[in-house]
Amino acid sequence: GNSVTQMEGPVTxxxxxxxxxxxxxxxxxxxxxFWYVQYPGEGLQLLLKATKADDKGSNxxxxxxxxxxxxxxHLEKGSVQVSDSxxxxxxxxxxxxxxxxxxxxxxxxx
Amino acid sequence: SQTIHQWPATLVQPVGSPLSLECTxxxxxNPNLYWxxxxxxRGLQLLFYSVGIGQISSEVPQNLSASRPQDRQFILSSxxxxxxxxxxxxxxxxxxxEQPQHFxxxxxLSIL
Numbered sequence: 001g002n003s004v005t006q007m008e009g010p011v012t013x014x015x016x017x018x019x020x021x022x023x024x025x026x027x028x029x030x031x032x033x034f035w036y037v038q039y040p041g042e043g044l045q046l047l048l049k050a051t052k053a054d055d056k057g058s059n060x061x062x063x064x065x066x067x068x069x070x071x072x073x074h075l076e077k078g079s080v081q082v083s084d085s086x087x088x089x090x091x092x093x094x095x096x097x098x099x100x101x102x103x104x105x106x107x108x109x110x
Numbered sequence: 111s112q113t114i115h116q117w118p119a120t121l122v123q124p125v126g127s128p129l130s131l132e133c134t135x136x137x138x139x140n141p142n143l144y145w146x147x148x149x150x151x152r153g154l155q156l157l158f159y160s161v162g163i164g165q166i167s168s169e170v171p172q173n174l175s176a177s178r179p180q181d182r183q184f185i186l187s188s189x190x191x192x193x194x195x196x197x198x199x200x201x202x203x204x205x206x207x208e209q210p211q212h213f214x215x216x217x218x219l220s221i222l
Binding site: 034036041042043044045046049089098100101102103 | 116144153154156200202210211212213214215216
């Protein structure tokens with residue numbers, strides 16, 4: 001079946017630090033992959049997506065590359081800001097099935 | 111542009127009481143609609159999804175139900191709430207299954 005596994009949090013970083021949140025998936029075929037972000041008290045917002053192998057999704061300084069050989073879609077940002085503090089969800093869509101990871105809480109301290 | 115509205119934003123209900131949460135989408139036609147629950151410290155659990163009026167698919171057995179009386183209206187209901195129904199409920203829409211989902215701001219439900 002389809003599943004998503006992302007690194008457990010919480011993750012605490014200082015401002016301007018490098019961020020990596022790992023995400024791996026299990027799926028048959030060629031799923032579409034997504035990262036969503038949830039700010040406190042709000043719903044989820046799409047951050048970026050990739051629909052085929054080697055695609056790189058990017059938005060607001062965040063990047064993730066669809067790696068089929070390692071079944072991964074790790075989220076990275078070169079220099080985080082306090083405003084990036086949120087919960088980040090990795091997700092996949094495959095064969096009429098949408099799956100979300102458990103979420104990783106990121107706190108960025110000034 | 112498309113917008114999604116959920117209400118209420120916060121709800122406190124006693125055990126055994128009924129529930130009705132409403133979600134409406136504006137600016138699009140025939141969207142896929144979804145209800146999720148997010149328990150404290152946990153990920154998202156898909157509860158129901160709908161690809162059209164009157165078409166509801168349930169992902170997990172529970173004491174909740176969903177209805178889609180109009181194209182852009184999705185309602186989550188319960189006849190008798192349980193303590194375990196507490197959580198953050200999110201409605202979402204998409205153009206199709208493989209398309210990104212757009213989420214409402216959520217309803218925080220507390221059961222006393």
